[in-house]
Structure formats: structure tokens, C-alpha cells
Amino acid sequence: xxxxVIEISGLRKSFRRRxxxxxxxxxxxxxxxxxxxVHGFLGPNGxxxxxxxxxxxxxxxxxxxxIRIMGADVPRSLPAVISELGALVETxxxxxxxxxxxxxxxxARAGDLPPTRVEEVLELVxxxxxxxxxxxxxxxxxxxxxxxxxxxxxxxxxxILDEPGNGLDPEGLRDVRDLIRQLxxxxxxxxxxxxxxxxxxxxxxxxxxxxARGRCVASGTVAELLAAPGDADLQVRADRxxxxxxxxxxxxxxxxxxxxxxxxxxxxxxxxxxxxxVTSTLAERRIYVTELIPLQRDLExxxxxxxxxxxxxxxxxxxxxxxxxxxxxRGRAQGEEGERR
Amino acid sequence: xxxxxxxxxxxxxxxxxxxIVIPAIGxxxxxxxxxxxxxxxxxxxxxxxxxxxxxxxxxxxxxARSAQAARLTPEQRCPPRLPAExxxxxxxxxxxxxxxxSEFLGPVLTALLWLTSIAVFVVGAHWIGSDLATRVIVTQxxxxxxxxxxxxxxxGLLAVVALGAAVSVVxxxxxxxxxxxxxxxxxxxxxxxxxxxxxxxxRGAALVLVSAVAGAIGAFLTRSAAGAFGAxxxxxxxxxxxxxxxxxxxxxxxxGVNARALMAQDGVIVSYPEEWIDLDGTxxxxxxxxxxxxxxxxxxxxxMTVLVMIAWADWRRRDLT
Numbered sequence: 001x002x003x004x005v006i007e008i009s010g011l012r013k014s015f016r017r018r019x020x021x022x023x024x025x026x027x028x029x030x031x032x033x034x035x036x037x038v039h040g041f042l043g044p045n046g047x048x049x050x051x052x053x054x055x056x057x058x059x060x061x062x063x064x065x066x067i068r069i070m071g072a073d074v075p076r077s078l079p080a081v082i083s084e085l086g087a088l089v090e091t092x093x094x095x096x097x098x099x100x101x102x103x104x105x106x107x108a109r110a111g112d113l114p115p116t117r118v119e120e121v122l123e124l125v126x127x128x129x130x131x132x133x134x135x136x137x138x139x140x141x142x143x144x145x146x147x148x149x150x151x152x153x154x155x156x157x158x159x160i161l162d163e164p165g166n167g168l169d170p171e172g173l174r175d176v177r178d179l180i181r182q183l184x185x186x187x188x189x190x191x192x193x194x195x196x197x198x199x200x201x202x203x204x205x206x207x208x209x210x211x212a213r214g215r216c217v218a219s220g221t222v223a224e225l226l227a228a229p230g231d232a233d234l235q236v237r238a239d240r241x242x243x244x245x246x247x248x249x250x251x252x253x254x255x256x257x258x259x260x261x262x263x264x265x266x267x268x269x270x271x272x273x274x275x276x277x278v279t280s281t282l283a284e285r286r287i288y289v290t291e292l293i294p295l296q297r298d299l300e301x302x303x304x305x306x307x308x309x310x311x312x313x314x315x316x317x318x319x320x321x322x323x324x325x326x327x328x329x330r331g332r333a334q335g336e337e338g339e340r341r
Numbered sequence: 342x343x344x345x346x347x348x349x350x351x352x353x354x355x356x357x358x359x360x361i362v363i364p365a366i367g368x369x370x371x372x373x374x375x376x377x378x379x380x381x382x383x384x385x386x387x388x389x390x391x392x393x394x395x396x397x398x399x400x401x402x403x404x405a406r407s408a409q410a411a412r413l414t415p416e417q418r419c420p421p422r423l424p425a426e427x428x429x430x431x432x433x434x435x436x437x438x439x440x441x442x443s444e445f446l447g448p449v450l451t452a453l454l455w456l457t458s459i460a461v462f463v464v465g466a467h468w469i470g471s472d473l474a475t476r477v478i479v480t481q482x483x484x485x486x487x488x489x490x491x492x493x494x495x496x497g498l499l500a501v502v503a504l505g506a507a508v509s510v511v512x513x514x515x516x517x518x519x520x521x522x523x524x525x526x527x528x529x530x531x532x533x534x535x536x537x538x539x540x541x542x543x544r545g546a547a548l549v550l551v552s553a554v555a556g557a558i559g560a561f562l563t564r565s566a567a568g569a570f571g572a573x574x575x576x577x578x579x580x581x582x583x584x585x586x587x588x589x590x591x592x593x594x595x596x597g598v599n600a601r602a603l604m605a606q607d608g609v610i611v612s613y614p615e616e617w618i619d620l621d622g623t624x625x626x627x628x629x630x631x632x633x634x635x636x637x638x639x640x641x642x643x644x645m646t647v648l649v650m651i652a653w654a655d656w657r658r659r660d661l662t
Contacts, residue, residue: 015660015662051662054660054661054662057482057483057486058482058486059479059482059483059660059661059662060660060661060662061658061660075486078486079485079486079487082483082484082485082486085483086483087483089479089483092480093475093476093477093479093480094477094480095475095477096475097346107480107481107484110481110484110485111484150480150483
């Protein structure tokens with residue numbers, strides 16, 4: 001992809017463990033981050049998000065695979081593009097006894113940046129008033145802000161932020177969200193945002209990639225992920241309330257009660273590929289639908305389905321298939337897995 | 342920099358300690374040398390010489406105190422004439438000793454350079470160790486991903502600081518010695534002794550450099566300052582003692598022995614039990630090997646080169662998780 005800031009293909013990374021088999025953190029990861037906007041990077045703990053970021057920044061050496069950042073092969077040509085790259089990896093680390101301003105000053109000097117830039121980024125992250133305090137005295141939120149300031153120091157074209165919302169209070173979260181949105185909308189900067197705060201990702205990101213077990217299981221715009229064809233949930237209300245649930249479950253759908261949906265309560269039927277199938281199944285048993293509403297998925301549901309499905313598939317392939325395996329998501333992920341292999 | 346406050350404290354202690362301890366030693370241990378004090382000392386020497394002369398006169402004019410003494414002439418049985426000049430230089434009769442550079446300059450310089458070596462080891466290990474332990478290094482590598490460059494910059498800066506410290510110590514002590522000489526002594530240094538002092542300073546600077554790099558390399562390899570200190574103690578206490586007792590022939594290759602040899606002008610002598618016959622045909626039971634300062638310098642340089650290469654190779658490939 002010519003207009004991509006990050007291109008990763010077949011990336012593998014495993015870590016040695018004492019007296020145990022190597023732990024595979026990235027298992028043939030393919031990822032493309034297009035230029036511009038904010039790209040969300042989602043995945044459960046241990047899915048390989050931070051390892052990917054560390055490999056991108058040259059902090060870890062990949063076992064195999066190809067990585068390109070702004071056209072430069074990483075890690076070989078990383079120094080050529082590092083000046084256009086800013087990053088915050090997990091909790092920011094600075095010299096604890098030195099002030100925030102001093103720490104940024106050191107980095108600015110190392111990057112041949114003018115001292116005025118330090119004040120600019122301090123202002124940008126709202127830390128100017130406390131910039132003279134020792135880093136060790138900062139709250140976690142202030143440390144995050146300083147880390148973001150360090151990432152923005154060199155006016156980078158690509159900013160990689162790993163959980164920037166960690167430790168921030170609601171006001172701080174809002175400020176960081178605004179800042180990220182602002183950066184992404186400028187056109188100059190692409191932001192790769194790794195976060196477990198799904199509402200934040202949904203509200204800030206233009207595109208999202210979902211990782212599970214070291215692989216990218218879905219990638220696209222947020223709208224595409226939410227509107228994955230055929231697997232929307234349905235709100236169903238029928239005249240014979242309890243019988244309707246039993247029939248739907250017998251037919252293989254996963255059904256749960258919807259709270260606050262009035263009396264009689266309605267059912268949520270998960271991951272329905274064909275709405276007509278629901279009505280016809282119920283009609284065959286002489287149960288008549290009084291209400292059928294397609295439910296808009298949120299990113300959280302989509303994310304949970306994607307990652308859970310992938311984990312189950314991986315377990316199954318490893319001979320650890322759980323006894324119960326139902327739902328379309330699983331079948332779809334199995335298909336994907338089959339294609340990959 | 343967690344170590345910054347600690348390093349500042351260390352420097353403060355060194356400077357204040359030096360500024361207090363050295364003048365205190367000067368005032369309490371040495372006498373000021375002035376025409377008046379020299380005249381007083383000369384008078385004390387003359388008085389002592391006069392006492393000796395009186396005793397001699399009494400002895401010469403008095404009777405012998407034993408039958409054995411009576412068989413000798415008075416000149417034979419009495420103490421010899423002892424003029425004041427033969428009682429020793431006039432400085433010996435000052436209330437306290439005189440600062441003589443040939444006696445004090447070298448040993449004190451050696452001691453100070455040993456202390457500096459220990460200090461720079463601590464500084465090197467602490468600096469690199471704290472960067473690795475606190476993961477500040479990650480922030481730095483995001484700015485500068487060329488690890489070799491980071492390695493060279495950090496080690497190089499440390500080497501420059503260590504050399505600066507060694508040169509400062511030599512300069513400060515020689516200046517202090519010159520002041521001491523002016524205030525409390527007499528300059529008896531020959532050109533050869535000056536050359537020897539400069540050479541000692543150079544060898545000491547080399548040891549300080551090796552020590553600083555060793556501290557940094559220890560921290561790079563063990564990933565913490567504590568690890569570097571542990572490695573040093575383990576090497577000096579366990580490895581050297583063990584090899585000294587189990588494989589005594591290898592002593593001349595031990596870092597501790599070579600460090601001592603480097604600092605000593607004539608090197609050090611290591612010995613181990615072994616029977617051999619010398620050129621005269623005498624059976625000897627101990628072998629003595631002189632480890633010269635050049636030998637010490639070369640061995641330490643080779644050892645440091647190997648360690649630096651290992652640390653560099655490890656640093657280049659290490660995953661920073």
C-alpha cells in the first residue's frame with residue numbers, strides 16, 4: 001500500500017522462557033496503517049499490541065517478518081525515520097529526580113530541537129505549571145502527559161501511543177482524547193492508538209485493527225467493524241414470551257434477556273445472520289413476533305466477539321476446544337483461520 | 342536521573358572532605374618552616390649537641406666506672422665528639438615533621454587514585470544501572486534507536502568523565518603538595534622523581550579509566566548497579582581467592598593482581614609453592630613472578646576489550662520489554 005505509514009507482514013516474535021517453551025507473542029501479524037487520521041489498535045491483554053509497538057520502535061528484534069515505517073525497513077532503516085516518529089510506550093519513564101522540563105530538554109537536545117519546542121509541548125499537554133517539579137512527584141496522569149509531550153516533541157508524522165489514557169482522570173482523558181483527535185485531523189500526523197478503553201477508541205479512531213493471539217483478526221473503519229454483515233443482534237418480542245426463547249435456543253441462537261425493555265421483556269438474539277430465519281422459525285411453532293429491532297453493535301461487542309472467536313479457534317486448533325461451541329462468530333473465524341492456512 | 346542527587350552528594354563529600362581533611366592534616370601533622378622556626382630548631386639542635394659535649398667532657402675528665410673500662414683510654418671509653426651537624430638536618434628539630442615531597446607525593450597520589458577508581462566504578466555502575474533498571478533507556482532509545490551509538494556515547498562520556506576525574510585528582514594533589522611544600526616543607530624532588538610522579542599519575546588515570554568502564558560494562562551485562570557491584574565483589578573475593586589457592590600459577594592473570602601491578606611503579610611480586618633448582622644448584626621451594634605495571638596495563642586492557650565487546654553484542658541484540 002503506497003499510502004501507508006506502517007506496513008507489517010508475517011511478523012513473528014517469540015520470547016524465551018526459562019525451562020518452558022518459547023512464548024509466541026506475534027504469530028504472523030499482518031497490519032497496514034494508512035496515512036492520516038487515528039488508527040485504533042485493540043486487543044485483549046497478551047494479544048501482542050505492546051510487543052508490536054516495541055518491535056516497531058526497535059526495542060525488540062522480530063524473529064521474522066517484514067516491517068516498513070513510512071517506507072523505511074525496520075529495524076535496519078529505523079534511524080532514517082525516527083525523527084518523524086514519536087511514541088509513548090506503556091508508563092513513561094524519565095529521570096525521576098529531574099523535572100519534566102529538564103527531561104524534555106534532554107530529549108530535545110538529543111534530537112537537535114530548539115528549547116522553545118519544550119515549552120510548546122508542555123503547553124499542549126497542559127503541564128506547563130508543573131514542569132519544574134521532579135518527575136518522581138508527578139501523578140500517573142501527569143506522567144502520561146509528559147510521555148505524550150515527549151512523543152510530540154519532534155513534530156512527528158507518526159505518533160504511536162500505547163495506552164495513553166492510563167491513570168488519567170475523566171478530565172485528563174477528555175483532554176488527551178481531544179488532543180489525539182486534533183492530531184489526527186491535522187492531516188500531517190497519523191496516530192496509532194493502542195487502548196483498552198473501547199469507548200475512547202470508538203469516539204476517536206477512524207480505523208481500527210483488532211489483535212488476538214498475535215494476529216490481526218479484523219481491520220477496517222470503525223463503521224465497517226460495527227456493520228459486519230449478517231451478525232447483528234436483534235431485539236425480539238413475541239406473543240409467547242418464554243416459548244419464544246426456548247424455540248430460538250433450540251434453533252441454535254444465543255439468547256439473552258434485555259433489561260429495561262418493558263413488559264413483557266424482550267429477548268436479545270445474538271449474531272443473527274438472517275432476520276427472516278428468526279421470524280420463520282418462530283412462526284413454524286406458531287409464535288408470532290410483535291417486535292423485531294436490529295440492534296446497533298458497539299465496538300465493545302464487536303471486539304469481544306472477534307477476540308473471543310479467535311481465541312476459541314486457536315484453542316480448538318491446539319486441541320483444547322471448549323465443550324460448548326455455538327454462534328456464528330465462531331464459524332466465521334474458523335473460516336478465516338482456514339483461509340490463512 | 343535517580344543517580345544525579347547521589348552523584349552530587351558523592352562529589353560534595355569528596356570536595357568538602359578534601360578541603361577540610363587536607364588543611365587539617367597540614368596544620369596538625371606538619372610544622373611551618375620559616376627563618377624563625379628554623380632558628381629555633383637550630384638552637385634546639387645546638388643545645389642537644391652541647392648536652393652531648395658536656396657528657397663527653399664529664400666522661401673524659403671522670404674516672405672509669407668499671408675495671409673493664411679502666412683498661413681503655415678515655416677517648417675509647419667515652420662517646421665520640423658529635424657536632425650539631427651530625428645530629429641530623431635542622432628540620433628534624435622542628436616541633437612537628439616537615440613535608441618532604443619525595444616521601445609523601447607518590448604514596449598519597451596512589452591512595453587518592455585508588456579511591457577515585459572505586460568512586461568512578463560506583464558512578465559508572467550506578468549511572469548505567471539506573472537507566473536500565475528504571476527503563477529510562479527505553480525513552481532514550483525511542484529518540485535514538487542506534488544502540489551502538491547509545492552504547493558508545495554513554496561509555497565514552499563515562500570514560501571522559503573518569504579521565505577528567507583522574508587528571509583533576511593528580512592536579513589537585515600535586516597543587517596541594519606544592520602548597521604543603523611551601524608552607525610546611527622543603528622541595529627535595531629531583532627531575533627523575535617528577536617524571537616518576539607523572540608516570541604514576543598516568544598509570545593511575547589508566548586504572549581509573551578501566552574502573553569506570555568496568556562499572557558501566559558490569560551494569561550493562563547484569564542490567565543493574567547492584568549486579569555490577571555483586572560481580573565486582575564476587576570477582577575480587579571469590580574468584581581471586583579461589584584461583585589464588587587452587588590455581589596459584591594463574592595469579593598473574595587475575596584482574597586484581599594486575600590492577601595492583603599497574604599502580605605500582607615496579608609492579609608486584611606474586612609467589613606460589615613449587616620446587617625448582619636455581620643456577621647455583623640450590624633447591625628452592627617457592628616461585629616468585631614479578632608482574633610489571635606494563636603487564637598489568639596490557640592484561641587489563643585486553644580484559645576490558647573483551648568485556649566491552651561482549652556487553653556491546655548483548656546490548657545490540659537485547660529485547661527491552
